[in-house]
Amino acid sequence: MKKICLFPVRKPASLISIIVAALSTGFVAAAPGFAEDTVVPGGIYIWPVPPEADKVRFGNKPVMVYQQHAVVGIPIKQPVGPARLTYTHQGQSRTHTFTVSGKQYSEQHITLENQNMVTPPEETLVRIRREASRQRALYNQQLPSQDLSAGFVKPLQGITTSLFGHQRFFNGQPRNPHSGLDIAADTGTPIQAAANATVSLADDLYFNGKTLFLDHGDGLVTMYCHMSELLVKEGDRVVQGQNIGKVGTTGRVTGPHLHWSVSLNGSRVDPLTFLAEFNSLVKQAGR
Ligand SMILES: [Zn+2]
Incomplete structure (x- = not known):
């Protein structure tokens, strides 16, 4: 039977090469950053609101802003693809576009x-x-x-x-x-x-x-x-x-x-996603 080695035995891998290998296979999670997280129907989108921005809305409904972050509930029937927040900035109407990815619920x-x-x-x-x-x-x-x-x-x-x-x-x-x-x-x-x-x-x-x-x-x-x-x-x-x-x-x-x-x-959202995302935002804001 063939022996399976994760790393070459003769030439021990340094810590850096292990990390590089891990990064290249996508093994290491992306650096924390809400904007990079995948947004799905029934999920949450957290967006750092630009300074002086006001009246953030999604689907024409007011959006919660907590510690300068919009906490947006994504409806479970939200179509996959681009989605838009509207807000005002120094009296001007602005939009911010983000992407909603698909999710298969069983x-x-x-x-x-x-x-x-x-x-x-x-x-x-x-x-x-x-x-x-x-x-x-x-x-x-x-x-x-x-x-x-x-x-x-x-x-x-x-x-x-x-x-x-x-x-x-x-x-x-x-x-x-x-x-x-x-x-x-x-x-x-x-x-x-x-x-x-x-x-x-x-x-x-x-x-x-x-x-x-x-x-x-x-x-x-x-x-x-x-x-x-x-x-x-x-x-x-x-x-x-x-x-x-x-x-x-x-x-x-x-x-x-x-x-x-x-x-x-x-919009009703996944309570487990909400707990993870909101508590992480609270923790970040408390630092
Ligand atoms: Zn139930």
Whole structure:
């Protein structure tokens, strides 16, 4: 059998030659720099805003600017190719173009015993539409900035049962892509606020069950669904790590879990990407 050597034995490789070899094969990650990261539908684009630039917008919606960086939510249905931010600079309208790359999200097939959660009965449609438009309005709301200098934390430790972006089929019928992250834990397990916020919704919704919206200001909203109990009410100010509710099975579920979603400039984005990118921005700004 042939022996496999990573480096020539007779002539030991110096550290520099190892690094050069690694670089030439693309083994070493690119130097940190948000602009170099790949931007995908359902992801985030972080852009260092030029000094004196103002009113950054994407798809005509205001974009969050944190520590002089635009934090742009990319809709999951965003076409691949060039995308444009608009802003004003010394009174002039400007644009900044960046590229959105493709991402293949996998399929997920789910069986629900309650057919009313797949094809809701006629009499519930008015309620469902009313709830959808209320949630949309809250996602698009612009509240004042909160102190986010501690970054964001995962609201529940548990088993990840579904990732963001799965193409979903309920009892064989295609539905919208999964708009959040599912974390399973026992019913009654406490759920924590991901960051400082104001509670903008605390209600029992048809599909989402007992739900909270936490508004972190500047169009950044996190949502917590399917809870058994809500521990805060609309208008409350919450701090990071505060218990806000308990894991449950309310709404469209197959078992006890938290559906957690993150919304930026009116678009739901991958919560895991958001945690990594936003926390890295906070860390960089804190240096
Ligand atoms: Zn979910």
